[in-house]
Amino acid sequence: MRNYKLTIEYDGSDFYGWQVQPGRRTVQGELYRALEEFGPDAVKVVGAGRTDAGVHASGQVASVKADLELDCVTMRKALNAKLPKDIMIRNAEQVPLSFNARFDAKRRTYQYIFIMRKSALWRRYFLSVPDSLDVDRMHRALLDLPGERDFSSFASAGDDCSSKRCNLMRADLIENKPLLIFEVTADHFLYNMVRAMAGTLLDIGRGREIDLDGIVRARDRSLAGSTLPPYALYLIDVCY
Amino acid sequence: MRNYKLTIEYDGSDFYGWQVQPGRRTVQGELYRALEEFGPDAVKVVGAGRTDAGVHASGQVASVKADLELDCVTMRKALNAKLPKDIMIRNAEQVPLSFNARFDAKRRTYQYIFIMRKSALWRRYFLSVPDSLDVDRMHRALLDLPGERDFSSFASAGDDCSSKRCNLMRADLIENKPLLIFEVTADHFLYNMVRAMAGTLLDIGRGREIDLDGIVRARDRSLAGSTLPPYALYLIDVCY
Numbered sequence: 517m518r519n520y521k522l523t524i525e526y527d528g529s530d531f532y533g534w535q536v537q538p539g540r541r542t543v544q545g546e547l548y549r550a551l552e553e554f555g556p557d558a559v560k561v562v563g564a565g566r567t568d569a570g571v572h573a574s575g576q577v578a579s580v581k582a583d584l585e586l587d588c589v590t591m592r593k594a595l596n597a598k599l600p601k602d603i604m605i606r607n608a609e610q611v612p613l614s615f616n617a618r619f620d621a622k623r624r625t626y627q628y629i630f631i632m633r634k635s636a637l638w639r640r641y642f643l644s645v646p647d648s649l650d651v652d653r654m655h656r657a658l659l660d661l662p663g664e665r666d667f668s669s670f671a672s673a674g675d676d677c678s679s680k681r682c683n684l685m686r687a688d689l690i691e692n693k694p695l696l697i698f699e700v701t702a703d704h705f706l707y708n709m710v711r712a713m714a715g716t717l718l719d720i721g722r723g724r725e726i727d728l729d730g731i732v733r734a735r736d737r738s739l740a741g742s743t744l745p746p747y748a749l750y751l752i753d754v755c756y
Numbered sequence: 757m758r759n760y761k762l763t764i765e766y767d768g769s770d771f772y773g774w775q776v777q778p779g780r781r782t783v784q785g786e787l788y789r790a791l792e793e794f795g796p797d798a799v800k801v802v803g804a805g806r807t808d809a810g811v812h813a814s815g816q817v818a819s820v821k822a823d824l825e826l827d828c829v830t831m832r833k834a835l836n837a838k839l840p841k842d843i844m845i846r847n848a849e850q851v852p853l854s855f856n857a858r859f860d861a862k863r864r865t866y867q868y869i870f871i872m873r874k875s876a877l878w879r880r881y882f883l884s885v886p887d888s889l890d891v892d893r894m895h896r897a898l899l900d901l902p903g904e905r906d907f908s909s910f911a912s913a914g915d916d917c918s919s920k921r922c923n924l925m926r927a928d929l930i931e932n933k934p935l936l937i938f939e940v941t942a943d944h945f946l947y948n949m950v951r952a953m954a955g956t957l958l959d960i961g962r963g964r965e966i967d968l969d970g971i972v973r974a975r976d977r978s979l980a981g982s983t984l985p986p987y988a989l990y991l992i993d994v995c996y
Contacts, residue, residue: 525876572877604876636765636844637812638881692932 519615520580520591523607528572529640529747530602535566543567543603547578550598557583564617564754565624568708570746572641575606575625577754579617617754623685623701625753628714628744630696642695643748649721651696654689657720660729661687661713667706668735670716672743675707680735682706687713699752708743715741759855760820760831763847768812769880769987770842775806783807783843787818790838797823804857804994805864808948810986812881815846815865817994819857857994863925863941865993868954868984870936882935883988889961891936894929897960900969901927901953907946908975910956912983915947920975922946927953939992948983956981 524543532540536548544561551559564577586594592608599605631642632649664683671680683703690697698714719741720726731739764783772780776788784801791799804817826834832848839845871882872889904923911920923943930937938954959981960966971979 527877527879574877601879602876604874606874634844634846636842637767637814638878639767639841641878641881 517581517583517613518585519611519613520582520588521609521611521615521617522578522580522592522595522605524576524578525574525604525606526572526576527602528567528570531569533567533569533571534563534576543573543576544578546599546603547580547595550595551580551582553598554582554584554586554594559583562617564621565705565751567749567751568746571749571751572747573751575753576751577617577621577756579611579615581613615756620756621704621754623703623755624705624751625699625701625755626705626710627750627752628698628700628710629748629750630698630718632694632696635694640747643744645696645718645721647722649696649718650723651689651691651721653723654717654721657717657726657728658687658689660727661700661732665732666735667709667732669731669737669740670709670712671706671737672708672712673737677704677706680706682709689717701753711743711746711749712737712740714749715744717741718744757821757823757853758825759851759853760822760828761849761851761855761857762818762820762832762835762845764816764818765814765844765846766812766816767842768807768810771809773807773809773811774803774816783813783816784818786839786843787820787835790835791820791822793838794822794824794826794834799823802857804861805945805991807989807991808986811989811991812987813991815993816991817857817861817996819851819855821853855996860996861944861994863943863995864945864991865939865941865995866945866950867990867992868938868940868950869988869990870938870958872934872936875934880987883984885936885958887962889936889958890963891929891931891961893963894957894961897957897966897968898927898929900967901940901972905972906975907949907972909971909977909980910949910952911946911977912948912952913977917944917946920946922949929957941993951983951986951989952977952980954989955984958984 536545559582562579588608592605629642630645634646635644662684666680668680686701688699776785799822802819828848832845869882870885874886875884906920908920926941928939
């Protein structure tokens with residue numbers, strides 16, 4: 517039995533998210549299918565982030581336990597040969613059997629990417645925002661966000677974490693015209709948390725008077741902005 | 757009768773190119789269809805660049821002659837309401853009846869966009885180049901390209917221009933990691949010319965000894981690199 521740590525990129529457009537679901541095309545499901553071709557041995561795939569339908573990743577991490585004797589380079593190449601084109605293994609390394617991609621993750625980083633004009637292009641990858649945004653104001657507002665706090669105000673119904681406390685380490689805004697990138701790092705995220713934060717940030721950029729710190733303190737989802745669509749969200753990094 | 761100059765963005769992924777073809781979805785065809793809804797009057801649509809299947813545009817220009825009395829803002833909004841989401845009118849202005857978007861164009865600018873790593877993301881928009889490229893070498897090679905010259909060496913069979921002379925004004929390379937953008941401006945382009953230049957430039961970046969100036973002089977298509985795929989090509993600007 518070996519344990520492999522895989523770093524994975526995928527285009528979420530044509531997946532029902534990460535997690536295996538019967539009868540639906542998922543990233544984890546395609547990984548299981550590709551791994552099965554190596555032989556009938558028991559395999560277990562654990563992902564660091566259970567991304568939703570439509571969400572992309574350039575740095576998802578999975579741990580794969582399998583009765584295989586492949587070295588890491590062979591593992592990566594053989595998997596890439598078997599996987600569909602919208603999934604790619606960027607790196608494979610062997611790790612101790614105790615390593616678990618989900619529970620051992622120290623922090624995850626997501627990006628939510630806006631395109632700051634009306635757009636017919638790249639509609640499945642960036643959220644088009646035709647309004648002119650007050651980017652300085654968005655920058656200032658984000659200073660209030662980090663900390664180890666209860667983020668219930670940004671969690672959708674359906675979140676199954678027992679605690680709503682997250683350690684949000686960094687929230688930043690990167691301008692790369694015509695793109696505007698909201699980048700956020702935390703030990704873990706609640707269900708739809710990044711998309712709700714991005715929606716609230718957008719309201720701030722549009723001039724709404726919003727006190728992010730107050731919203732967090734209130735622990736009331738109705739005070740935050742709307743949950744933005746999944747297709748502009750990217751899981752870009754997981755650290756251990 | 758009025759003449760409108762439209763600036764148009766489109767995602768070429770699901771079109772058989774610009775030009776009307778019976779039974780196929782094209783950008784010009786969709787424009788005719790949207791314009792027909794304004795009434796049964798005679799309409800003529802002329803595009804500055806007849807982009808191929810899969811090629812995108814953020815700055816295509818078309819002239820539209822029609823028996824309509826719409827002001828420009830109404831024209832733009834009404835067209836956008838009728839057009840599919842992968843076409844967008846960015847601007848509409850009224851121009852003299854003599855204006856022809858194709859024959860009056862002074863220069864056109866295209867971009868060919870590489871993504872400098874293997875990629876599962878954005879596969880319909882950028883060409884993934886996993887090799888490490890010598891970007892300085894590509895920069896230096898491009899210095900040889902501009903001029904008013906016969907560019908037969910970069911024209912595919914099927915080009916219907918009577919003269920193969922083009923005035924190539926500018927050829928540049930812009931790094932915006934992980935993207936590498938080849939941007940080129942000329943009075944007009946021969947068939948597949950940008951895609952053949954991009955292919956040759958890629959060979960140079962990969963270390964092949966290529967003398968761009970010599971290739972142009974030889975007027976021999978077999979000396980240049982291959983024609984790269986259409987989906988990473990963008991018509992970004994037309995000047996009059």
